[in-house]
Amino acid sequence: MAQAAPGDSLLGRQDLHVHTTMSDGYVPLEELVRIGAERGVQIGVADHVSRRNLKRFVSSEERVRRYLDALEAHDVFVSGEFCWCDDYYRDLPDEVMARFDYLVGSNHGFNLPGGGMGSPWWEQLPPEWSGRPQELMEVMVDELCRMVRVMPIQIAAHSTLTPPALYALEDDVDAWWTEAREDRFVEALAESGVALEISNRYRLPHDRLLSSALQAGVRFSLGSDGHGVDQVARLEWAAETARRVGITDAQLFVPERRRK
Numbered sequence: 435m436a437q438a439a440p441g442d443s444l445l446g447r448q449d450l451h452v453h454t455t456m457s458d459g460y461v462p463l464e465e466l467v468r469i470g471a472e473r474g475v476q477i478g479v480a481d482h483v484s485r486r487n488l489k490r491f492v493s494s495e496e497r498v499r500r501y502l503d504a505l506e507a508h509d510v511f512v513s514g515e516f517c518w519c520d521d522y523y524r525d526l527p528d529e530v531m532a533r534f535d536y537l538v539g540s541n542h543g544f545n546l547p548g549g550g551m552g553s554p555w556w557e558q559l560p561p562e563w564s565g566r567p568q569e570l571m572e573v574m575v576d577e578l579c580r581m582v583r584v585m586p587i588q589i590a591a592h593s594t595l596t597p598p599a600l601y602a603l604e605d606d607v608d609a610w611w612t613e614a615r616e617d618r619f620v621e622a623l624a625e626s627g628v629a630l631e632i633s634n635r636y637r638l639p640h641d642r643l644l645s646s647a648l649q650a651g652v653r654f655s656l657g658s659d660g661h662g663v664d665q666v667a668r669l670e671w672a673a674e675t676a677r678r679v680g681i682t683d684a685q686l687f688v689p690e691r692r693r694k
């Protein structure tokens with residue numbers, strides 16, 4: 435694995451959220467390892483381990499075992515991106531879960547009161563929510579707080595991803611991520627010890643939330659969420675953002691490898 439030279443910052447040199455062809459990425463593992471070495475970036479593979487997409491994702495125990503075997507044979511951190519909307523982590527045996535160096539958890543769908551799931555990618559609000567956008571935002575933030583408290587994860591990925599339908603109504607991040615909501619989420623992160631991902635792909639979170647998380651002692655990780663050759667091991671925006679808000683190596687979540 436690419437080693438950071440002494441005195442060099444780890445910022446931008448650890449990409450802890452990368453996909454491969456083992457789920458919905460386009461880069462085979464071997465090529466990803468080569469690209470990481472070439473770009474001087476340590477890679478944490480976090481393919482989707484979820485039944486949300488049975489075909490493309492690592493969605494059966496047998497597939498999880500094969501996935502872990504493949505990662506353990508390479509010079510990468512062993513991770514997986516688990517869905518808040520699918521509690522698969524509860525169904526996998528402990529000895530399988532113990533083979534991951536760290537776990538990533540993501541809001542790819544959140545529970546709505548009265549049943550059904552909301553999506554952070556909604557371009558349009560369904561009719562029953564169209565008159566209540568603030569209420570929907572409130573629900574999503576509550577769900578994010580529950581996610582970091584309930585899931586056995588070390589990193590919350592692209593957590594402030596907010597439905598485009600809301601930004602279509604009001605194009606100001608503060609209208610949705612109010613200080614009160616930010617405070618609630620930051621408190622949940624601080625209490626759970628879950629690191630906040632700075633997503634190079636989605637360019638999230640916004641500076642104010644990062645600053646308040648920094649103040650609260652939350653840790654951070656940088657992830658490309660890369661699926662293609664042009665994205666993996668690319669952390670320029672994330673590293674620049676971390677530096678801008680004053681995050682240093684001391685505030686980074688740094689995984690340890692379980693296998694020797």
Ligand SMILES: [Zn+2]
Pocket residue numbers: 515540542591592
């Ligand atoms: Zn995701």
Ligand SMILES: [Zn+2]
Pocket residue numbers: 451453515591659
């Ligand atoms: Zn991802």
